[in-house]
Amino acid sequence: MCDTCGCNVTHGNAHLLKPGGRLEKTSEGKQSIDVLKGLLSENDHQARHNREHFDRHGVLAINLMSSPGSGKTALLEATIDALKDHYRIAVVEGDLETENDAERIRAKGVAAIQITTGSACHLDAHMVHDALHKLKLSDLDIVFIENVGNLVCPASFDLGQHHNVTLLSVTEGDDKPAKYPVMFRTTDLLLLSKTDLLAVLDDFEPDRAEQYLRKLANLAPVMLISARSGEGLQDWLDWLEIRMSERQAEQQGIDQTTSQVRL
Numbered sequence: 631m632c633d634t635c636g637c638n639v640t641h642g643n644a645h646l647l648k649p650g651g652r653l654e655k656t657s658e659g660k661q662s663i664d665v666l667k668g669l670l671s672e673n674d675h676q677a678r679h680n681r682e683h684f685d686r687h688g689v690l691a692i693n694l695m696s697s698p699g700s701g702k703t704a705l706l707e708a709t710i711d712a713l714k715d716h717y718r719i720a721v722v723e724g725d726l727e728t729e730n731d732a733e734r735i736r737a738k739g740v741a742a743i744q745i746t747t748g749s750a751c752h753l754d755a756h757m758v759h760d761a762l763h764k765l766k767l768s769d770l771d772i773v774f775i776e777n778v779g780n781l782v783c784p785a786s787f788d789l790g791q792h793h794n795v796t797l798l799s800v801t802e803g804d805d806k807p808a809k810y811p812v813m814f815r816t817t818d819l820l821l822l823s824k825t826d827l828l829a830v831l832d833d834f835e836p837d838r839a840e841q842y843l844r845k846l847a848n849l850a851p852v853m854l855i856s857a858r859s860g861e862g863l864q865d866w867l868d869w870l871e872i873r874m875s876e877r878q879a880e881q882q883g884i885d886q887t888t889s890q891v892r893l
Contacts, residue, residue, distance in 0.1 A: 670786075670787075672756075673754050673755045673756065673787055673788065674755070674788055676754075676755035676756050676759055676790075677755035677787075677788035677789055677790040678790070679755075679759065679790070680755055680758055680759055680762065680789060680790025681790040681791075681792070683762060683767060683790070684767070684773070684790060684792070685880075685881075686767075687767035687768050687770070688771075688877060688878065688881035689767050689770050689771060689772065689773055689877075690771065690772045690773070690792055690793075690870075690873055690874055690877045691772075691773045691775065691789075691790060691791040691792050691793075692772065692773070692774050692775065692791060692792070692793050692795055692870075692873075693775045693777060693784075693789055693791035693793070693794050693795065694706070694774060694775065694776050694777060694795050694796075694797065695777045695780075695781075695784045695785065695794060695795070695796050695797070695813060695817070696777075696779060696781070696796060696797035696798065696799070696823075697779055697780065697781045697799070697802060697806075698779030698780075699779065699799065699801075700779070700797040700798065700799040700802065700823055700824070701797060701799060701823040701824055701857055702731075702776050702779075702797055703731045703734055703735070703776065704857035704858070705797065705821070705823065705855070705857045705866075706721060706735060706774055706776065707734060707735070707738055707857065708857040708860070708863055709774075709863075709866070709867070709870070710735070710738045710739075710740050711738065712863065712867055713772075713867065713870070714738070714739065714740065717771040717772050717874070718769055718770045718771045718772070719740050719770070719771065719772045719773075719774070720740060720741040720742070720743070720765050720770050720772075720773050720774075721735045721740060721741070721742045721743070721773070721774045721775075721776060722742075722743050722745060722753075722758060722761045722762075722773060722774070722775045722776065723735065723742050723743065723744045723745065723776050724745045724747060724752075724753040724757070724775070724776060724777050724778045725744070725745075725746060725747065725778060726746070726747050726748060726749070726750075726751070726778065727746060727748075728746075729744045729746075731744075731776065732744040741765060743761040743764050743765060745757050745758075745760075745761055747778060750778075751778055751780045751782070751783050751784075752777065752778050752780060752783035752784040752786070752787055753775065753777050753778060753784065753787065753789060754787045754789070755787065755788060755789050755790055758775060758789045758790060759790075771874065772870070772874070775789055775791060777789075781806065781809075781810040781813045782810065782812070782813065784813070785810075785812045785813040785815075785816050786812065792873070792877070793818040793819065793873060794816055794817045794818050794819075795817065795818065795819045795821060796813060796814060796817035796819070796820050796821070797821045797823045798820060798821070798822055798823065798839060799822075799823045799824045800822060800823070800824050800825055800827055800828055800831055800834040800836075801824060801827060801831065801834075803833075803834065804834050804835050804836070804838045804839035804842070805838070805839075805842060806839070806842075807820075807839060807842035807843045807845075807846060808842040808845070811846050814842075814843055814846055814848065815846045815847075815848055817848065817850050818850050819850055819851055819853070819869060820839075820840075820843055820850055820851070820852045820853070821852075821853050821855050821862075821866065822836050822839060822852065822853065822854045822855065823855055823856070823857070824856060824857075824858075825854045825855060825856045825859075825861055825862065826856040826858050826859040826861065836852070836854055839852070840852045851869070853865045853866060853869070
């Protein structure tokens with residue numbers, strides 16, 4: 631957790647530390663430890679609540695994580711272009727400042743809720759919960775959460791998503807999974823992005839990046855993708871289609887169980 635950079639207290643969870651908050655009082659002698667553990671525990675509680683919201687409405691929630699500039703927003707733009715006639719999509723955007731990415735998404739005709747985190751280098755479940763109140767989940771099929779660009783802190787915070795997707799740009803270095811194991815250990819899909827640049831970058835080896843991922847005992851699929859050229863985009867869309875089918879099947883099971891209970 632963010633016990634060194636100081637971003638563990640966000641505008642989303644600060645109320646827990648204020649007078650009357652659940653974490654206002656801590657045990658003597660270990661206050662910092664109690665606060666950190668308490669914040670993470672409260673975050674997990676809120677994340678479960680968020681996931682219940684998504685599940686109740688049959689919405690697929692995808693958490694996109696990466697370092698800054700790896701192409702998350704460009705990927706979302708290409709995804710929206712491909713799927714907006716088939717699925718109802720919304721995006722929760724996380725950035726320290728500006729609504730630049732949210733404006734790009736809105737230009738595609740899709741709702742984008744901007745979360746400006748200030749000094750916090752990640753989103754947390756409380757922030758996402760507040761954003762969800764600005765969306766009508768019953769009118770949506772997929773919610774993408776574009777996390778703050780950072781390969782460290784976002785991996786430690788459950789937001790209530792169903793799947794984590796991590797982008798690794800070919801401009802960053804193929805050893806990033808080894809350097810940032812927590813992030814890559816938690817991913818359900820690794821997208822090697824900006825592959826249209828591989829022709830001029832001879833020091834990035836996709837196979838080597840995958841080897842580092844496997845050393846973390848992570849069997850997640852690895853896809854090469856370029857939002858600019860369209861390479862690998864269909865593989866990504868197919869992966870989303872499978873996840874949507876799984877979600878719909880789960881929702882049908884929930885509906886059938888509910889009907890049987892009512893009978």
